Amino acid sequence: MVLEKFSFGIGDRFGKEGKAQLRAIQEINRQGFPVVPVWNKSNREHELVGTTQQAVRMEADEAVKVNGWNENYYVDADHITMANVDRFIDVSDFFTLDVASFIGRPADAKLKSDFLKRTPATGIPGFSEEEAIYDISLFADNYLTAIQEVKRLHEYIKSKKPSGIIEISMDEVSMAQSPLDLYFILKELKLADIEPHTIAPKFTGLFPKGVDYEGDKEVFAHEFEQDVQILNLVSDRLEFNHDIKLSIHSGSDKFSIYPLMRDIIFKNHSGIHIKTAGTTWLEEVIGLARGGGDGLRLAKEIYCQGIKRFEELSAPYSSVLHLDNKQLPPPKEVLSWNSARFSKTLIHDQSCRDYNLHFRQLVHISYKIAAEMGTEFMDALDHYREPIEEQVYTNLFDRHLRRIFR
Numbered sequence: 001m002v003l004e005k006f007s008f009g010i011g012d013r014f015g016k017e018g019k020a021q022l023r024a025i026q027e028i029n030r031q032g033f034p035v036v037p038v039w040n041k042s043n044r045e046h047e048l049v050g051t052t053q054q055a056v057r058m059e060a061d062e063a064v065k066v067n068g069w070n071e072n073y074y075v076d077a078d079h080i081t082m083a084n085v086d087r088f089i090d091v092s093d094f095f096t097l098d099v100a101s102f103i104g105r106p107a108d109a110k111l112k113s114d115f116l117k118r119t120p121a122t123g124i125p126g127f128s129e130e131e132a133i134y135d136i137s138l139f140a141d142n143y144l145t146a147i148q149e150v151k152r153l154h155e156y157i158k159s160k161k162p163s164g165i166i167e168i169s170m171d172e173v174s175m176a177q178s179p180l181d182l183y184f185i186l187k188e189l190k191l192a193d194i195e196p197h198t199i200a201p202k203f204t205g206l207f208p209k210g211v212d213y214e215g216d217k218e219v220f221a222h223e224f225e226q227d228v229q230i231l232n233l234v235s236d237r238l239e240f241n242h243d244i245k246l247s248i249h250s251g252s253d254k255f256s257i258y259p260l261m262r263d264i265i266f267k268n269h270s271g272i273h274i275k276t277a278g279t280t281w282l283e284e285v286i287g288l289a290r291g292g293g294d295g296l297r298l299a300k301e302i303y304c305q306g307i308k309r310f311e312e313l314s315a316p317y318s319s320v321l322h323l324d325n326k327q328l329p330p331p332k333e334v335l336s337w338n339s340a341r342f343s344k345t346l347i348h349d350q351s352c353r354d355y356n357l358h359f360r361q362l363v364h365i366s367y368k369i370a371a372e373m374g375t376e377f378m379d380a381l382d383h384y385r386e387p388i389e390e391q392v393y394t395n396l397f398d399r400h401l402r403r404i405f406r
Contacts, residue, residue, distance in 0.1 A: 009275030018063035024397035040076035107144035245271035287388030306366035
């Protein structure tokens with residue numbers, strides 16, 4: 001199976017927003033950009049919310065039917081490992097293999113020795129200066145063990161779903177992968193008869209959840225373009241059977257680097273996959289707040305409980321947060337806010353003086369609290385459907401798709 005050139009990871013924590021998201025995808029297609037949707041939800045999110053993998057497939061299929069979508073679409077087994085892959089196999093056709101926890105584990109001595117013997121100076125076009133100082137032995141210790149885990153997981157998935165789309169996720173680590181790291185990773189994958197459709201490296205800078213990129217944008221742009229060039233190179237040089245494209249995890253709301261990414265992928269005739277599912281939940285909270293009444297009350301309660309349980313809620317996201325507790329408004333103040341003030345504080349509009357990126361990140365990681373509200377929260381999602389769907393659509397189309405593909 002060949003993955004389309006442009007794909008967008010969508011989905012949502014509570015399975016209510018598939019139709020609104022797909023409308024945004026349909027609109028960008030009408031404007032001349034053939035983007036395909038990929039519904040995704042990680043095992044961690046399923047466990048925190050108490051949902052099943054089957055529910056994601058049902059949501060995607062229903063949205064496609066109701067909206068009259070006639071193109072391809074996918075359901076992603078997001079951030080899977082050998083420990084949880086079986087929960088996703090039957091309902092997924094896109095598999096994101098997460099081997100981040102294996103990066104940095106020193107390689108087996110024989111495995112490393114064999115690798116060093118078969119990996120002389122390679123003469124990669126355009127990267128001679130980088131190669132001159134590149135430490136191939138350090139690469140072996142950082143990545144060979146992770147590549148072996150990719151092989152193990154890949155073989156298992158292919159035995160069950162031979163035509164599945166494969167993505168390699170290496171982003172949730174502290175150190176960025178260089179373009180040459182990317183080259184040698186893909187070279188080793190090819191030797192292992194693994195041809196991923198997308199790969200999600202860790203880029204320089206911080207990709208915090210639900211807010212803008214933090215880092216040197218010029219450095220990012222240079223690195224991103226080199227990564228794109230490496231992927232174009234290996235598709236030909238290593239004789240892959242299909243193109244490989246970059247996947248941007250935590251790609252939602254990275255507004256300051258969208259123009260850089262857009263210019264580079266169009267200049268190099270490359271594809272891209274961007275995951276944005278997490279911010280859908282934030283748009284639901286904004287929709288509740290805008291609806292007033294019980295919706296606003298629930299939104300405030302989620303925030304207030306989030307502050308009390310910060311350590312618990314932030315632990316799974318420690319590598320992808322930049323949240324200063326001192327910048328959070330006290331619960332007593334938030335309880336006095338009207339709908340407009342709460343919404344303006346949460347909506348990602350950096351030109352608005354009320355916007356607070358720390359407030360937004362705290363709400364982002366507090367979806368477990370909403371899940372614990374049970375039917376009260378789910379009924380509110382139905383009751384305030386109009387303002388919620390307006391927020392979900394506007395967020396995905398105006399703030400994301402239109403900024404990247406225009």
